[in-house]
Amino acid sequence: MDHRIETDTMGEVRVPASAYWGAQTQRSLENFPIGEDVFPPLFIQAYAHIKKAAARANESLGVLESRLAEAICVACDEIIEGRLLDQFPLKVWQTGSGTQTNMNLNEVIANRANELLGNPKGSKSPVHPNDHVNRSQSSNDTFPAAMHLSTLMALNEQIYPALDALITTLSQKVEAFKEVVKVGRTHLQDAVPLTLGQEFSGYLHQVRSAREALSAVTEELCELPLGGTAVGTGINAPEGFTEKACAYLREQTHLLVRPARNRYALIAAHDVFASLAGSLSRLAAALYKIASDIRLMGSGPRCGLGELILPANEPGSSIMPGKVNPTQAEALTMVCIQVMGLSQAVTFACSQGHLELNTYKPLIIHDTLLSIRLLSDAVESFRTRCLEGLRPDTRRIEEYLEKTLMLVTALTPKIGYERAAQVAKKAYEERKTLKQAAHELGYLTEEEFDQFVDPKGMV
Structure with a gap:
């Protein structure tokens, strides 16, 4: 048969015979055919960690039989290891509490556990998705707990390594370029050298500061509302469940998670994600500036600034032979714009906690994890395919340094601001050097000019 019949409190549902999900997941598939966005594997794996920790806590507290807890844990381990991930097809755009995704976990884990115990999918025996897998839990406390846990995992596994590598590469460039004196620019006009x-x-x-801002949010993300169940009161959860579940999660993930100081707040509001969105937006703004500067300094190669030589990774034009474009900078800046937009969506969604529940949870975690993944991938691509191979065009840099009028700034302490301005104006209008203009105006001898105007001494 292609299908089997499963039931929930609303009646019978036809479920694909090969699927590990059950009736409630199938209803969600049919009721929310909205877009193509699904939760990433990392979120599902974090949720499986929570289900495993809950089963272990329930077993230790004597409210779940050991053989059932063991089967549940094995099923969770398979999900955590990357198996069964094709059994989580639900769209992000569903109920705002994430109930359908919680039930998707409950049903897949229950059906796989029953299979391990020798019973067919859909039997709900001896492991029931609600009575056993979801015991001492609610969607309202487990979904935000999975939000916190998956975000911690994403930060530690994705963005922090990418930023740390970027910091190392930038540090190397700072050292390598420390003797290269060039023209500074403000308002996109010539300025004094650096x-x-x-x-x-x-x-x-900028990158270090943005990294520190992200790290500051981590502490608050470590708080989990597990055990709060429906509205934070902990109804149907045995005493000690929260502490034990968090202890098992620490053991399983090596993350320093702990019970929330106030479970009501973490179920009804997600202020920490508003803070995180701001920090991710700050990082995106910094990266946009860095990539844009490098793109500007690498413009040319002959008719732009041309101060930096960017690695040539691929042909840049389908019509202009030999053209090479700053594609890595373009990709990174596009990602930065996307993340800034996602930050606004997350911030607004975080403001929508009404009474005892914020019902924008799927959007918040989807956009948060997407932002982290996009930034991580784009940073690493930019670092390895652009920044590492970046080198200065010293001949072009020296040429600009000889031409710039803003070296006249060094004369201000000697001849005064207004006379220095006259020198710059005369040199510009008559296409002469600053030295010639200063000498012709009678303000300095050529020897005095050389004594006061030394680009290397100005940095």
């Missing part, structure tokens, strides 16, 4: 290393030190500080 070294390319100093310029890159600004980028390094």
Whole structure:
């Protein structure tokens, strides 16, 4: 048979025979055919960790038979190891509490546990999705717990390694470029000189600061509302469940999770995700600035700034032979714009906690995990395919340094601001060097000019 019949409190449902999910998952598939967005494997795996920890806690508290708990844990381990991930097809755009996804976990785990115990899918015996897999739990406390846990996992496994590698590469560039004196620019106009290393030190500080801002949110993410069940009161959860479930999660994930100081807040509101969205947006803004600067300095190669030589990764045009484009910078800046937009969506969704429940949970975690993944991948791609191979065009840099009028700034302490401005104006209008203009105006001898105007001394 292609299908089997499963039941829930609303009646019979036809479920694909090969599926491990059950009636409630199937209803969600049919009732929410909205878009193509599904929860990423990391979120499902984090949720399986929670179900495993709950089963272990229930067993230790004597409210779940050991053989049932063991079968549940084995099924959870299979999900955590990456198996059965095709059994979680539900769209993000469903109920705002994530109830259908919670039931998807409950049904898959129950059916796989029953199979391990020698019973067919759909039997609900001896393991029931609600009575056993979901024991001492509600969607309202487990879904936000999975939100916190999966975000911690994403930060530790994705964004932090990518940023740490970026910081290392930027540090190397700061050292490598420390002797390269170049023209500074403000308002996209010539300014006083600085070294390319100093310029890159600004980028390094931006990334480090953004990394620190993300780390500051981690502490609050470690709080989990497990055991709060429906509204935070803990109804139907035995005493000690929260502490034991968190202890098992620490053992399973090596993350320092702990019971929430206030479960009501973590079920009805998700303020920490608003903070995280702001930190991710801050990182995106910093990365956008860095990538845009590198793209500007690499413009050319002959008719742009041309101060940086970017790695040539692929042909840049289908019509112009030999054209090479700053594609890695373009990809990173597009990701940054996307993340800034997602940050706004998350912030607004976090404001929508009404009474005892925020019902925008799927959107919040989907956009958060998507932002982390996009930034992680884009940062690593930009680092390895652009930043590492980046090198200065010293000949072009020196050429600009010789031409810039803003070296006149070094004369201000000697001849005054207004006279220095006259020198710059005369040099520009008559297409002369600053040295020639200063000498012709009678303000300085050529020897005095050389003494005061030393680009390396100005940095």
